[in-house]
Amino acid sequence: MSDNHENDIDGYSSYNPFYYETSTTAFPFFGGDYTQQQGSSSSYDLSNSSSSFMSFTECLQGSASDYNTLSGAFDHISEAIINDTDNFKDIHHQPPPDPPPTAAAANENSTRTAISCVSSSSSEAAGGGGGVELLEDQSSKSNSTTTTKGCENDQDDKSKKLSKLPRKKGEKKQREPRFAFTTKSEIDHLEDGYRWRKYGQKAVKNSPFPRSYYRCTSQKCSVKKRVERSFQDPSIVITTYEGQHNHHCPATLRGNAAAMIMSSSSSFPSPGFSHNHHQDLLNIPQIPSPYYQTLNQQQQQLPDHYGLFQNMIPPFMHKQEP
DNA sequence: CGTCTTTGACCTGCGC
């Protein structure tokens, strides 16, 4: 096996044709057409589509330090995939096909980003209309015409109970857009600035490591998070976010992780969610912490997941409040 | 006492 795949996680990189090198920084979340091609449920021709991607560098509307921040974060990230829900599920259980040419050509010294955007909900959820555009699950679209957004639902608890009731014939459960990435960390549940309540844990087939299910503790926020370890490389944690936060990062954070996250996530251009994180940052007291260091220091000394989470709060996870 | 984790039971979707 090539060294190019030394960071493969459950076949992520081999499975998915999206390989991002920070040097080229093609980033599929921002701009471009990611609509799945007819007859191609899981593959995307990067050579065709990359030209329409807004480059990652272009996305950075901030300073060079922002860019460095991102690059530093990607040092901790091993894969990048854009896929739909079912394919994301499949990559855990199916042998990956041959890597695409773009993957084979990847420089082993380059850093591949590990972003998986897994969407099965509506274009609204995907930030359509100039916002963050995600892939859509064609099967979901074909089976449902209604649009439901958990984050906007004031009757979340009620809907949860209702969800137990039998759905109308042909009605398919809608899922929030998903965003998955992998990190190399000894810690399963990585601090990302939000507060999570664990609501379940399940054994995963073909894996000795259980999968944990977390839900955002904020009321009316239905964002969920799944955390599991790669059975191929136990040092790698696979985190999957589902949904969008409809609130600010809580101020009652342990340490200053939130400040770091907000500060850096603002470097993500998010046309659909023009959340002003700098403003939020001002409201968070700076708490002395060994993790509050310069970027270079962080990269050198911090646990992997801290460098990662500075940057890996996906832009569509933040929703502008009315 | 409030919050969070644990964990077995239950629900749902899907393939056969």
Add this chain to the structure above:
DNA sequence: GCGCAGGTCAAAGACG
């Protein structure tokens, strides 16, 4: 219809 696996619920207990 059945079985399997993923996902969720909710009661009980732990913890600060």
